[in-house]
Amino acid sequence: MRLSTSQFYQNNLNHITNKSGQASQQLDKLSSGVRVQTAADDPVAANSILNYKQELNKIARYQNNINLGENRLRREESILTSAENISQQAKELMLKANNGAYTPQEKAALADELNSRIDELLDLANSRDEFGDYIFAGFQTDIEPFVRDSNGSVSYQGDAGQRELAISDNVKVGLNHDGQLVFGQVPNPKGDFTVDYSGLEGGVREQGVMVEQAVINDATNVATAQPYTLTFSGSAGEVKVLVTDGEGNALLDKNGDPLTAQPYQPGESIEAGGLSITLTGEAKDKDKIILNANDTGDTGERGVFEILNRAKDWLSGEGNTASEQSEYADILDELDAVGGHFTRIRADTGIRLQRLDNQRETHADMTLTVDKVRGGMEDLDFAQAVGELNQTMVALQATQSVFGKLQGMSLFNYI
Structure with a gap:
């Protein structure tokens, strides 16, 4: 078989070009640290790597949801803690007010102080989150949930909706407690009447x-x-x-x-x-x-503001008649019920926060596992890659050296 000069040159140039391209790809993998850069590098591994990356992206989204849910619930927990403190302060005011030596003016001052506590609690009930949505309005997040009329009565304008956020494939956690539950469903200590x-x-x-x-x-x-x-x-x-x-x-x-x-x-x-x-x-x-x-x-449930307004009205009387003293004992029981109710809601918020923490740890463990498997398929073995690059470079240099010598050969060199 005869080889023309042009074929000889073309074959050697193709060989040098292939080795140069192979060396370039190997250098690129060394610089990126990635073994499978395209599906052509390893079709089977490329498909698995894509699935693992999708799983990691999904876990990252759930982790972001967990962070968002934690911020919302911690804000609600702080509000409930403040509400619990206010209910305790209201009870302390009522205990202080049960003093026959107090003048009407002194009782009026206590009533003003209690009214101030009611104002604070109303502000807490109408709290907003970082996006400007009302926390205790259910699904009606753009409507102020609690409105007070000229008589001091407070009504609820929201609904009983509970917003939920997915924190795993089959796990959702509530981000709020609706205002009717928090401020309108205090268990009646007397029962049903x-x-x-x-x-x-x-x-x-x-x-x-x-x-x-x-x-x-x-x-x-x-x-x-x-x-x-x-x-x-x-x-x-x-x-x-x-x-x-x-x-x-x-x-x-x-x-x-x-x-x-x-x-x-x-x-x-x-x-x-x-x-x-x-x-x-x-x-x-x-x-x-x-x-x-x-x-x-x-009437197995009472409203927080209804109870506080009843306490404020009691302060306008003498406080020493039989009916007032019996009502006073009822008010103290109801204020205790308010504090206990806020504590239970706050405890439920704490349970949700604990669930978020547990799910965060689960996702973190899963991320390590999935990322390790992905890394085993996608990441480069640097020792092996350096060895292969050295072999390619040696072959390239040998090809270039031989080609240089062969292309300079001529019969005139031997005449």
């Missing part, structure tokens, strides 16, 4: 009569039968109590018979008409207590 003590007779008592617990066991007729009235009769040591419905009819016992007035025993439960009522304290002849439920026959 609100209590009106205005019918108590005057006079100082060692411990005024009060409702310790009033719950609904059978709500069939509660909405239509209320308000219920507890009427006391008799002299000291022989006081009796009768429970009647809104029309003045005595409630029925478990046998379906109307109850008659029965001896009042503090601490003993009265079971009648689907109700269970427990009373404590000293009762007197002609005392009356009224129990009210809402239209659904249940």
Whole structure:
């Protein structure tokens, strides 16, 4: 087989060009530290590397969501802590106010201070996050959730929505508690009723009569039968109590018979008409207590601002009548319930924060594992790469040297 001079030159130039390109690629891989730069380098590994990178990008997005959720929840936790402190301050004011030596002016000053605490709590309830959205408005983040009217009553304008954020493929965490839950659903310490003590007779008592617990066991007729009235009769040591419905009819016992007035025993439960009522304290002849439920026959929850406004209204009275003292004891119980309610909501926020921390650690471990596997496929083995580059350079130099010598050969050199 004959080789022309042009073929000889072309073959050697192609060989030098290939070796030069191979050396260039190897230098590029050494500079980048990446073994698989294109799918042509290793098709099977390239597909796996792409999947691993997508998984790492997804984990990074979840980590960003976790950071965002943590910021939101820590802000809410701080607000709830402040709200809890305000409820405690309100109770301290009420404890301070129960002093018969205080003048009306001094009580008015305490009422002004309590009103200031209510203003602070309202500001907290209308707090915004870093994006300007209302935290406690549910899904209505652009609407101020709590509005106070001229009478001081506070109403909720938001909804019960809870915004959620994905922190893993199958895990979501709530970013907020709605305002109705936080500020409108304080468990009623009395049970299912609100209590009106205005019918108590005057006079100082060692411990005024009060409702310790009033719950609904059978709500069939509660909405239509209320308000219920507890009427006391008799002299000291022989006081009796009768429970009647809104029309003045005595409630029925478990046998379906109307109850008659029965001896009042503090601490003993009265079971009648689907109700269970427990009373404590000293009762007197002609005392009356009224129990009210809402239209659904249940007031198992109270509003924070409703409770605080009730406390403020109490400060405008004398505070030393039997009805006021019984109401005062109820207010203290309700303020304790407010503080406990804020604590429970804050604890739930803490549980969510702990869940974020746990998921962050899980993602961090998964990132290390996935990145290690990806690195094993994609990253360059520098020792091997340097060796291969040296071999390529030696081959290139040999080819160039041989080609230089061969292209200079001629028969004239031997004549």
